[in-house]
Each structure stands twice: as C-alpha cells, then as structure tokens.
Amino acid sequence: MSGLAARLGFARTSTAVDQAGWGHSAFAAVICLIYFFPVLVIILTAFKEHADALAVPAKLFPTTLFGLIPERLAFTPTLDNFVNVFSRSYSAGSEAQGTGFARFFFNSIFIAGSSVVAALIIGTLAAFGFSRHPLKGNDTYLFMILSTRMLPAIVVIIPVMLLFRVTGLSGTYAGIILLYTAFNLPFAIWMMKSFFDELSPDVEDAARLDGSTDRRVFFKICLPQVIAGLAATAVFGLILTWNEFLFALLLTGVETRTVPVAMSQTIGGDIGVRWGLLAAIETLFLIPVMLVTFFLQNHLLRGVTFGTVKR
Amino acid sequence: MPVAIAALEPSLAFWVSFLAAGLVAMSAVVNAWGRYTGGLLVAPAIAVLVMMNIFPLLWSLGLSFFAYRADRQTMNFVGLRNYARALADPVVWDRLTTTALFVVLTVTAQMVVGFLLALLFSKQFPLRRYLLILVLTPMMLSFVAVGAFFRYYYDPTFGLVSQVASWFTDENFVLVSSTAGAVTAIVIADAWMWSPFVMLLVLAGLVSVPKHLYEAAAIDRVPKWRRFWFITFPYVKGLLMLALLFRTIEAFKLFDVVFILTDGGQRTETIALYVYRQAIQFNKTSESAALSYILLFTVIVLTNLYLYLANRRSTGVAE
Numbered sequence: 001m002s003g004l005a006a007r008l009g010f011a012r013t014s015t016a017v018d019q020a021g022w023g024h025s026a027f028a029a030v031i032c033l034i035y036f037f038p039v040l041v042i043i044l045t046a047f048k049e050h051a052d053a054l055a056v057p058a059k060l061f062p063t064t065l066f067g068l069i070p071e072r073l074a075f076t077p078t079l080d081n082f083v084n085v086f087s088r089s090y091s092a093g094s095e096a097q098g099t100g101f102a103r104f105f106f107n108s109i110f111i112a113g114s115s116v117v118a119a120l121i122i123g124t125l126a127a128f129g130f131s132r133h134p135l136k137g138n139d140t141y142l143f144m145i146l147s148t149r150m151l152p153a154i155v156v157i158i159p160v161m162l163l164f165r166v167t168g169l170s171g172t173y174a175g176i177i178l179l180y181t182a183f184n185l186p187f188a189i190w191m192m193k194s195f196f197d198e199l200s201p202d203v204e205d206a207a208r209l210d211g212s213t214d215r216r217v218f219f220k221i222c223l224p225q226v227i228a229g230l231a232a233t234a235v236f237g238l239i240l241t242w243n244e245f246l247f248a249l250l251l252t253g254v255e256t257r258t259v260p261v262a263m264s265q266t267i268g269g270d271i272g273v274r275w276g277l278l279a280a281i282e283t284l285f286l287i288p289v290m291l292v293t294f295f296l297q298n299h300l301l302r303g304v305t306f307g308t309v310k311r
Numbered sequence: 312m313p314v315a316i317a318a319l320e321p322s323l324a325f326w327v328s329f330l331a332a333g334l335v336a337m338s339a340v341v342n343a344w345g346r347y348t349g350g351l352l353v354a355p356a357i358a359v360l361v362m363m364n365i366f367p368l369l370w371s372l373g374l375s376f377f378a379y380r381a382d383r384q385t386m387n388f389v390g391l392r393n394y395a396r397a398l399a400d401p402v403v404w405d406r407l408t409t410t411a412l413f414v415v416l417t418v419t420a421q422m423v424v425g426f427l428l429a430l431l432f433s434k435q436f437p438l439r440r441y442l443l444i445l446v447l448t449p450m451m452l453s454f455v456a457v458g459a460f461f462r463y464y465y466d467p468t469f470g471l472v473s474q475v476a477s478w479f480t481d482e483n484f485v486l487v488s489s490t491a492g493a494v495t496a497i498v499i500a501d502a503w504m505w506s507p508f509v510m511l512l513v514l515a516g517l518v519s520v521p522k523h524l525y526e527a528a529a530i531d532r533v534p535k536w537r538r539f540w541f542i543t544f545p546y547v548k549g550l551l552m553l554a555l556l557f558r559t560i561e562a563f564k565l566f567d568v569v570f571i572l573t574d575g576g577q578r579t580e581t582i583a584l585y586v587y588r589q590a591i592q593f594n595k596t597s598e599s600a601a602l603s604y605i606l607l608f609t610v611i612v613l614t615n616l617y618l619y620l621a622n623r624r625s626t627g628v629a630e
Contacts, residue, residue, distance in 0.1 A: 129352025182363035
C-alpha cells in the first residue's frame with residue numbers, strides 16, 4: 001500500500017520533510033503527551049474501581065513501580081468495568097443482566113460500516129461520472145452537492161424525523177444507514193473527483209484504443225490508482241458517522257441504538273455517574289476507529305485537503 | 312425482485328419502490344441531455360441526496376409557513392408570521408449572540424493550536440507516526456465522552472482541573488458556575504477536540520512547500536521569520552482559509568458538547584441547542600423550522616461573503 005502511495009507521490013509526509021534535531025523531537029514528544037493526557041485519563045479510569053476514580057489526589061499510576069510511586073497516587077487495575085459494560089446487576093445482590101451493549105457495538109459497526117461502504121461505492125461512481133463524462137451544468141451540480149454539507153443538521157432534522165415517522169423508517173437500520181450515506185456522499189464525491197481529475201488520461205486512451213470497454217477501464221486502470229483516495233474518504237466518513245449523536249439519538253430505536261446514544265443514557269444524573277464504566281465504554285469504542293486511522297494514516301494528509309494541494 | 316419487495320413491511324416497500332422509481336426517473340431525465348454514461352453514474356448519488364437532504368429541506372421550508380405542531384393534527388397557513396416572531400424574539404437574539412461568541416472563541420483557539428501543532432509535526436523525528444495518532448485521537452472520541460469527561464475534569468471536588476487549581480488557591484474552584492467559566496470550559500473542550508483537524512490541513516500545506524525555495528533563501532541569508540512569512544505562509548494560507556471555513560460552519564452547529572457539558576446552563580445555550588429544544592421538547596415544529604431557515608440563511612450569507620473575500624484576496628495576490 002505504502003509502495004503504491006509513494007509511487008504516486010502521495011506519501012510525501014515521509015519523504016518531503018526535514019529531519020528534526022533532538023531538542024525539537026523531545027519538545028514534540030512532551031507536547032503530544034500533554035495533548036493526549038485527557039484521553040490517557042479516560043483509558044486509566046476504565047481500569048479503576050469507583051472509589052479510585054473519585055480519589056483526591058487523583059490516582060494516575062496503575063502500579064507503584066516497586067514503591068517508587070507513593071501509594072496514594074497509585075491504584076490497582078481492575079477489569080470489572082469492561083465486564084460491567086456487557087453485563088451487570090442493576091441493584092445490589094441481584095443477578096447480573098445483559099446490558100445490550102454487545103448489540104449496540106454491533107449496531108455501531110454495522111451502521112457506520114455499511115454507510116461508509118455505500119457512500120464509497122455510490123460516491124466513486126458519481127465522481128467518475130462527474131470527472132469523465134461531464135453533464136450539462138456539471139459545476140452547478142457539484143456546488144449543490146457540496147452545499148448540502150454546509151447545512152446545520154438542525155435544519156433537516158425536523159422534516160427528516162417527520163419523513164421517517166411517516167414512512168416507517170424510524171428505528172430501522174435502512175433509515176439511519178441511508179441518512180449517514182447521504183452525510184458522507186458530498187465528501188466522497190468531491191474527494192474522489194479530485195483524485196480522478198489528477199489521473200493521466202493517456203493510459204485510459206491507450207486502453208480504449210486497444211479495445212477495452214468503459215467498465216474495464218474503470219475497474220482495471222482508474223480504480224487501482226485511487227486507492228489512497230478511497231482510504232482517506234473511508235477514514236473521514238468513519239470518524240464522522242462513528243460518533244454521530246444527534247440523528248442517532250432521534251432516529252434509532254431500541255434495536256438499532258448506537259453506542260454514543262447508549263453511552264449518553266449510561267451517564268444519568270449528576271450524582272452517581274459511573275465514570276469507570278463510561279470510560280470502559282469509550283475505550284472499547286475508540287479502539288476500532290483508532291486502528292483504522294493508524295493503518296490508513298499515510299493517506300490522511302492528502303485526504304483532508306480535499307485535493308486542493310496539487311502535486 | 313417484486314416478490315422481495317412485497318415481503319417487506321408496507322412502508323419499507325413503499326420506499327424501495329420510491330427509490331427504484333426515483334433512480335429510473337433520474338437517469339431518464341439526465342439521459343435526455345444525451346450523456347448516457349455520465350447520467351447513469353451520477354444518478355444514484357443524486358437520488359440519495361434528494362431523498363435525504365433536498366426533499367427534507369424543501370419540506371422544512373414549506374412547514375415554516377404554517378402553524379403546525381408535531382403533536383397535533385391541525386395545520387394553518389400563516390405566511391411569514393413564524394419568521395417575524397422568531398426575529399422579534401429577544402431570546403433568539405440572545406442565543407445567536409452566544410453562538411457568535413462560541414464561533415469566534417473556538418475557531419480562533421483551534422486555528423492557533425492547530426497551526427502550532429502542525430509546525431511541530433512539519434519535521435521528521437523518531438516515533439512521529441505514533442505521536443501523530445496520539446494527537447489525532449481527540450477527534451475520534453465521541454462527543455458524549457468528551458462532554459462527560461470534561462465535566463469529570465472540571466468537577467469541583469475530584470476533578471483534575473480543580474485539584475491543580477487548589478495548589479494556587481484555597482477557595483473551592485468551580486469552573487462551570489459562572490458564565491465566563493462555563494464558556495471557557497466549553498471552548499477548551501471543543502478546541503481540544505478539533506484543533507487536530509486544523510493541524511492536518513495546515514500540515515498538508517507545510518509539507519507541500521518545495522524545498523528548493525528554502526535552500527535559495529538560506530543561500531541569500533534571508534532571516535528566519537521572513538522565510539516563514541514569504542515562503543511558508545503563502546503555501547499554507549489557502550488551506551488555513553479552508554480550515555477556517557470548515558470550522559466556522561461546524562462551530563455554528565455547536566450542539567453535542569454543550570448538550571452534555573452544561574446542557575445550556577449558565578447562559579451557554581447555543582442556537583442549535585435552542586432549536587433542538589423548541590422542536591423536540593416543546594413540539595414547536597413549524598416555528599423551529601422557520602428559525603432553522605434563518606440560521607441556514609445566515610450560514611449561507613456568511614459562507615458566500617467569506618468565499619468572495621477569499622477569492623478577491625487570492626486573485627489580488629496573484630496579480
């Protein structure tokens with residue numbers, strides 16, 4: 001993957017930047033750790049018992065490091081929170097019950113995954129169309145598509161709710177997936193179009209002269225060259241839909257509820273928030289999207305620029 | 312296929328047929344322009360967008376001219392009265408002011424922090440790949456978790472922020488108890504979450520600067536700040552403007568973090584939260600539709616004004 005990216009000049013991050021001195025490196029590391037600190041606290045809290053999570057002074061170390069760290073700053077890690085995410089007893093002494101979180105995690109993965117894939121397929125086709133077979137008023141279409149992305153969600157939420165209620169899409173997978181697909185489409189189209197525009201048409205022309213059909217040209221020549229674009233689009237679509245809260249809150253039912261909504265319902269009142277539990281949910285929820293981002297990182301820089309930086 | 316449709320729930324069957332009909336109609340219309348392939352390729356995308364964005368948008372526009380509540384059946388035409396009422400409402404203006412304040416503060420903070428982070432990452436150093444992911448993580452967190460855990464950090468008794476504050480002051484430190492404090496709290500949380508996005512954009516600009524420009528400047532002994540201003544900055548400017556545009560549009564929609572962190576208390580209710588309350592909690596469907604159209608209009612005017620200014624400036628530079 002990175003070999004392909006380098007060949008196409010996409011992996012500029014590793015080639016075009018200067019080597020930094022030791023001072024810069026150390027400084028960067030410190031700043032990054034400070035920036036990451038709030039996330040680190042969330043992850044640590046996931047391993048704390050309730051009393052430890054509320055301790056003053058805050059217990060920030062999962063171990064005393066053979067007595068190096070004072071006892072009152074260290075806590076004993078526990079996996080209880082992670083178990084409690086999936087099943088716990090709701091009142092003292094009662095049997096542990098399933099919380100439905102396994103289902104919510106499945107929902108999040110299924111809904112975000114399907115809508116990103118759908119947006120990629122539909123968006124790539126449309127982008128290819130816009131790029132290679134321009135319609136009359138091509139730019140007008142493209143601007144209109146982009147402007148749907150500028151809308152405050154709140155403008156469409158009322159009619160979308162009414163629409164979902166009337167058509168019975170409310171609380172179904174189909175409804176929320178369709179909606180998220182529409183969210184991701186403008187970005188997918190703009191992004192993929194900028195990639196298709198940059199491809200050299202010579203190879204395609206040569207293939208056509210040799211008798212290749214349009215379909216063959218698309219699948220065998222164009223598509224393999226825009227893998228970087230597909231990856232970047234997927235990451236951004238995933239980050240957006242993975243954490244989407246407002247529409248999920250209003251349009252998913254008990255069966256199709258996603259993790260962010262379930263998480264907000266776990267918070268409850270001001271007193272008695274189970275921080276450890278909440279942290280465990282978020283930690284589990286963060287892992288998939290973090291992994292995907294890490295593996296597709298090389299394409300991210302180019303992706304975020306919407307193709308505005310020309311090589 | 313028709314059998315499969317019949318097996319679905321009636322309402323869903325309606326939708327599947329609607330979608331299919333829409334696709335056929337759409338491609339037929341576009342085909343009439345004589346570009347067979349282009350129309351067919353674009354049709355599915357247009358169909359989804361029309362169904363989920365454009366159609367609700369038009370519906371919402373229609374509703375805003377009626378007196379309608381989602382919990383009742385009556386629907387009376389009232390013309391522009393909903394708009395007049397929204398514009399005359401001092402509460403709406405108050406929420407708009409709050410939103411404007413948040414837009415200015417969060418976007419400024421994000422631009423500054425994002426730019427500084429990008430400068431940090433514009434050089435190659437050990438573990439850069441891993442550290443970059445650490446900095447990007449806030450962007451991947453759920454709004455719900457960010458809101459909740461910033462409440463945890465700000466908590467007057469066990470919150471980390473309060474514990475640090477207690478080293479300096481004996482008083483009980485409650486950040487979100489005043490308007491200024493609550494605004495600061497929200498701005499910090501939101502800026503922390505979205506500065507990495509600005510960083511990515513700026514970084515893309517920074518690494519696109521051709522090296523030979525720096526080498527030439529170094530030979531000519533151009534001072535460092537002048538190098539930055541005349542070589543680096545022009546390459547980053549376009550992307551910085553893009554980041555400004557994206558983040559401003561997003562900041563106008565600021566909802567989730569406020570919803571979880573203060574729930575609009577301490578005069579931090581943004582216009583998005585206000586519209587949400589009017590529409591969902593009080594069922595003032597058509598009034599909130601009118602209000603959201605005012606909001607949409609504001610965003611469109613601001614966006615176009617901004618694009619106009621940005622274009623004029625960039626062509627000015629080119630000349």
